[in-house]
Amino acid sequence: MEESWKTAHADLLAALSSQEMAGLFRCARRRCVARGAPVFEAGDDAGEIFIVSSGCIKLYQLSPGGKEIILWFAFPGEIFGVAESMRGVPREISAAGKIASEILAIDRKDFVEFLRSHPEAALRAIGILSARIRTLGSSLVELSADDVETRLVRLLLRFSAGSLRPPCSASRRPGEVCMNLDLTRTDMASLVGATRQTVTTMLVRLQRDGIVRAVGRHLHLPEPARLTLMCDRGVG
Amino acid sequence: MEESWKTAHADLLAALSSQEMAGLFRCARRRCVARGAPVFEAGDDAGEIFIVSSGCIKLYQLSPGGKEIILWFAFPGEIFGVAESMRGVPREISAAGKIASEILAIDRKDFVEFLRSHPEAALRAIGILSARIRTLGSSLVELSADDVETRLVRLLLRFSAGSLRPPCSASRRPGEVCMNLDLTRTDMASLVGATRQTVTTMLVRLQRDGIVRAVGRHLHLPEPARLTLMCDRGVG
DNA sequence: GAGCGGGTGTCGGCTGGCCGACACCTATGT
DNA sequence: ACATAGGTGTCGGCCAGCCGACACCCGCTC
Incomplete structure (x- = not known):
């Protein structure tokens, strides 16, 4: 199944x-x-x-x-x-x-x-x-319309949404999704059209805000719905 | 033929x-x-x-x-x-x-x-x-590697190279190609991922440098080879 | 355990290009 | 002839994100 x-x-x-x-x-x-x-x-x-x-x-x-x-x-x-x-x-x-x-x-x-x-x-x-x-x-x-933060968030969603691989065995809170393809910050930067430094900074901020959570070597998204929301706001 | x-x-x-x-x-x-x-x-x-x-x-x-x-x-x-x-x-x-x-x-x-x-x-x-x-x-x-000027030049080349339509009847110097799909600056901006203003400024500069020539309502490229060169410089 | 290479976090300075604003110029229709 | 609309050129302020630099951390090999 x-x-x-x-x-x-x-x-x-x-x-x-x-x-x-x-x-x-x-x-x-x-x-x-x-x-x-x-x-x-x-x-x-x-x-x-x-x-x-x-x-x-x-x-x-x-x-x-x-x-x-x-x-x-x-x-x-x-x-x-x-x-x-x-x-x-x-x-x-x-x-x-x-x-x-x-x-x-x-x-x-x-x-x-x-x-x-x-x-x-x-x-x-x-x-x-x-x-x-x-x-x-x-x-x-x-790339030509959104800022780096939005692009980054969308990237995170994309790579967790499909659950390309089985989720990790670490404890997950209910609703939390796992992004277990571990990309380096440099990879993310290159996927998103930004520099390594900028990506790092953004991710730190997102962690501080509780929007992403570092689990061992990879990331979890506690509230994917909130992220989806972040991306779709635009006009209003 | x-x-x-x-x-x-x-x-x-x-x-x-x-x-x-x-x-x-x-x-x-x-x-x-x-x-x-x-x-x-x-x-x-x-x-x-x-x-x-x-x-x-x-x-x-x-x-x-x-x-x-x-x-x-x-x-x-x-x-x-x-x-x-x-x-x-x-x-x-x-x-x-x-x-x-x-x-x-x-x-x-x-x-x-x-x-x-x-x-x-x-x-x-x-x-x-x-x-x-x-x-x-x-x-x-x-989009994620070149500056607006390069992107713009590449656009000009792309839309003249294929000669998508018959060239215009205006006088052309030898080797000069015609870009007769008349795009507005806004169109170009939207194709290239930039603002109208920036495109305008760039085009004025390119005209001043003799790299593009305004013919009536559309543009000609006197020296396409030089433009190609502009795009390929990068590493060196 | 020393050395090293790759990944990370952080800082400050600099700037390309965005944004808003305005004036002008040509079409087009009425 | 006028009005309205869409395209164009130009300016100054501003800031997101780039760039270079440096210090740290971890895992690897010799």
Whole structure:
């Protein structure tokens, strides 16, 4: 019954029979990715697409100035590396393991052939890409309209809401949600388009106000509803 | 021979036989959109997807604070309104005519059926969405890494490079490109994530430096190469 | 246990770009 | 001819957030 670890991006395989899935996986190569190790980098040939089987992959892009901007994380079940691959252009973004991970690599031509012969899967893929477009679009809007605090709060909500992983075992008060993907402040800064220092300061303030609670190495949100409220105020 | 008016987003129909295209268009309703008139708005039911047949449609999103952020423009041949429609959720963005336009509306279920029965078209659609993902991703990176001037220059290049429309008839010096989609300063500001005033100031400076040239109501870029250079400097 | 590297908290100075305000200039319709 | 509306140029005040710098803390390896 606990299906909620899946994200909106993840359901490519859901519509397939186990037989079809096996067909796709037959041409997949299993690959290990160490923490911090690159899967691909900007400029590489985009000959493969990937599926995360365990761990977490960081997708990021370097600005011309060398600053690293994290676009999103790919969790187990999600596909990544699709955009450039399906257009036949070199990689524009980079991917690396956030933690030690295991992924499946599939040749572009195999994947294309698979989509061609499985229209349902192609429609799924369209749905996944659509979701990603909306995520990016909204990030864009946030970035140019909200201040850092709001963006940060939204980030916290996003990464706890879906409960991408099982919640931590630490004591939780009723209603409290757990953000157990432990991001460094630098990661958060890079996700939110701010500096490490600013993020630190904001988080300290949020803790002081009882809006977030530090539990061991990660964070809890005692009153998610209050945070949601914080984000939506704007016009009034 | 002059095919270059098409954009990367536009080639959904390219792979189809004229017969297949006719099949798709049979279930399309032709619709006129006045300048400034809405096609759909955030919150609406996303029951249709659209194809621009003439004119130009502005796709934008309102921030909670009411600020309008332009995500992109859809030009003749391009499809829009796909993302929400393919996921079965209400519209999150809004669309309105930038100028008087004509569009085709297709019911979601007809479009899905079409994709299901035309795998090539589905693959095309995936390519189009992929391109859009990359565009949005890059905008995100720019927005959080570059200053307003750089972003503005990049915008000018983007909208002149593809020569989305035939160049203007005014005299052009050799090598000079024409940006004949006349955006207001406010539009540019909203595309670039800045205020109208800042954009104005920047543009005046760029004109003073001979980097852009005002021709009647729109702009020319005498030395596009120099602009490209401006954007790429960063690390060095 | 010394040394080191990566993550964190904090401070002050500086500034890009936001905000509000105002004057001007062209269309457009009446 | 006038009015109204939308687009443009410019100014000064102001502040959120950037930048550089430094001190601390923890876990790691040699």
